[in-house]
Amino acid sequence: MLTRITIDPHICHGKPTIRGSRLLVTTVLELLASGMTWDEILADYPSLTPDDIQECLNYAVQLAHFSTLPLAA
Template identity: 50%
Template sequence: MNWQERIVIEPNILVGKPTIRGTRLAVEFVIDLLAQGWSNEDIIENYCITIEDIRACLSYANEALKAEKVYPIPA
């Protein structure tokens, strides 16, 4: 999945949060809906996006987490 074709970061839309191209739906919003138990079908029906958009959100989140660096703080 090439999320770059569907996910954009534009400073004038939601203060630069990653969104689905052509919408004002943030990636984090879609991920949160999934975490709350919404089905793909519910999201598609309620927000007029595609399954490819949902997959792009998941792919973006996956890459963001892979790039995250975590450093232990000594006690």
């Protein structure tokens, strides 16, 4: 169950954020995809916790179960 991610239409146009903050889940995922380590991300975002990062990954997994995008051949 995802408890650290919130969606509020009044915050960031309803995009998923960490615990009602303005830190987007996509921002965390993009940082991970760019090669940043968890420690680097946590240093840049002191209010973030390791559990928040894990929940972003869990959220991405849940989305992958429900939608697919065509991949280039």
